[in-house]
Amino acid sequence: MTTNVADDPLALDRQVCFALAVANRAVLGVYRPILEPLGLTHPQYLVMLALWGTSPMSVKEIGSALQLDSPTLSPLLKRLESSGLLTRTRSADDERQLVVELTDAGRALRAQAEKVPPAVVEALGVELSELMELHRVLTRINAAAVKAGALGGVDK
Numbered sequence: 001m002t003t004n005v006a007d008d009p010l011a012l013d014r015q016v017c018f019a020l021a022v023a024n025r026a027v028l029g030v031y032r033p034i035l036e037p038l039g040l041t042h043p044q045y046l047v048m049l050a051l052w053g054t055s056p057m058s059v060k061e062i063g064s065a066l067q068l069d070s071p072t073l074s075p076l077l078k079r080l081e082s083s084g085l086l087t088r089t090r091s092a093d094d095e096r097q098l099v100v101e102l103t104d105a106g107r108a109l110r111a112q113a114e115k116v117p118p119a120v121v122e123a124l125g126v127e128l129s130e131l132m133e134l135h136r137v138l139t140r141i142n143a144a145a146v147k148a149g150a151l152g153g154v155d156k
Contacts, residue, residue, distance in 0.1 A: 030123045031116075038112055039083060043076050045116070051086065052110050056101035058091065067142075067151050085109060 012018055031042050040048065050065045051057060057065075063073050077100060080086050085106035091097040121128055145151065 027120075027124070030120055034116055034119045034123065038109060038116075044080055045113070047073075047076050047080060048085065048106065048109065048113065051100065051102050051106065052113070055107075056099045059088075059098045059100060062100060067146070080106075 008014070028042050031045070035042060035045050038045070046066050047062060050062050054061075059070065059073060059077065062068075062077075063070060066073070068076075077086065077088055081088055084103055086103060087101050088098045089101070091099050121131060124131070
């Protein structure tokens with residue numbers, strides 16, 4: 001029995017999860033060659049974005065900002081530290097906390113990274129206003145998912 005896609009609630013092409021999964025892979029594929037000259041992967045780029053906004057930050061603060069747990073974040077930080085872009089030191093106030101701070105090289109990389117957003121917009125070939133609207137909707141969806149407990153594994 002064949003069901004009309006427009007009437008089938010389980011049609012693959014109607015699934016938000018499928019559209020998001022494909023968009024995620026596609027957009028990350030656009031970022032890859034743009035980030036390569038900076039020596040960053042997309043997850044490392046996100047860490048750097050957080051630190052370019054506020055440095056120093058604790059590992060916990062970075063994890064919260066990026067919605068990542070410590071086991072996911074720690075290897076990213078180690079690779080960025082071995083690349084000379086940041087340092088990790090124990091907090092003087094609380095030795096259990098690691099404080100992450102940009103190095104001079106990490107701060108200097110920001111100038112190159114400023115070329116990333118316009119390059120992504122150009123590569124995607126969509127209007128900036130469309131991307132801004134998509135960002136607004138996805139931010140609302142993410143907030144609703146967090147409220148629903150969907151990211152319960154993230155360190156609090």
